[in-house]
Amino acid sequence: MATLTASNLRHEEIAQLEQTYNALPPGVLRSTLEQVLEDLRQGENIVVLGSRQTLTPAEAARILGISRAHLCKLLDLGAVPFHIVGARDRRIQARDLVAYRKQLHEAQRATATLFAQSDADDDALLDELASNL
């Protein structure tokens, strides 16, 4: 699993990558590299996955930024598809993981909102309760 850790890259390396990007003709490779550069500048780590590659639960947890215990629970609950190799080792398809990562970020965004707007939710609950009194 090839991983580019943004914090381990030097500025010169990113600059060289940018030169390569500038030399490319318009197309998928150029736009992909543009995304890579953008993410690296934002401090985002890049993981390169072949779509047919499979990952261990530990690798998947690291990519998702959640604990291994939490990921294993999610596998138990059927939230992320997996298959078994050998006796009982679970493996996750890279494309399933990428699809789940999108849902994960949506859920975490919603949770941040839930924690931040507690008074508004408390008030909205009054509508529900007051109509029953």
Place this chain on the structure above:
Amino acid sequence: MTLRCITDDLTAGWDTPRAQRSAHALSDLLARHARGSASDADVGAFLRAVPALDRLEHPLIRAFSERDELVESLRAESVETTAGPVATFAAGGWRGTVLLQADLESGHDVAWLVAAHPDGASAGSDLDPGEIPQDSDELIARIERAAERREDWKTALDRTTRALLAETLATGDAGPVPVVVPAEGRAPLFDLTLSLEGADGDEPAQVIVVIAPRESAPEATVSVGTRTVLAAIAADAVAWTAAPVAGHAMSYAATIPVPSSMAPPADPAPGRMAVGSLAHYAPTAGLTEATLSGSPVQALCGHWFVPMHDHVTRPTCERCAALRDTLS
């Protein structure tokens, strides 16, 4: 007490002018509610932000609210009027008129402070029709009762969760428990399951909470319930990592025991989740917009949060700081 009595009769004698002003503002809001341009939630938000009417700083209101035996003694000396039994009492140079109304739901009398005047001035024994409680007074009472019921529900859910947590720490899991809103004939809101996922190598044990909303459960109610459950286990937003399960169910993981820096306040109110106890670093693109609009952003450490203005007063997230140092 009736709002009219506060705004029209109690024209002087206030400890601070603030209380009187908020009563007038409430009057305006209720007028908008009557026209349909303000909701119960708007009135609830206002009532949450100001002291309850029976806590307003006026000597007559204090005497009326703080002495339970007053209503009993007034009942004994009340005079029957067309509106119901009425009695008067004096406090702090003021004389108040109290109307006792039978409340069919609870079976108890409700005592209304319906009129007031400086003690010594003459007043008729019967009530002016304008002085009996109005729709707006009933509305305030209804919303205050709903708020009380909401807080009772949060307290009960807080206790249930703490009991489930104790069971989980002892046996490994607890639930599913159906959680119900305290309103007549309501279907369960969501199913609550807790489990303890064992320590794994360098990782400490985690409590995982799964909240599975039932079909057509109101979103805001599920949100309040979710927050109350999570706050009972770890009352700091940074302790929690959310992940979606099937349908609309969510799982939330927190490390147990919760690090002492995230310990809940000494007197935690049920359902209170601390946010922003740590200042995070986030990419600057879109940060200003997010701060203004209240939309969440992802920090360098991976935690999602709603940016706030007063982050400079908070300790910095160590993981974010380390990542930031290596970036610059």
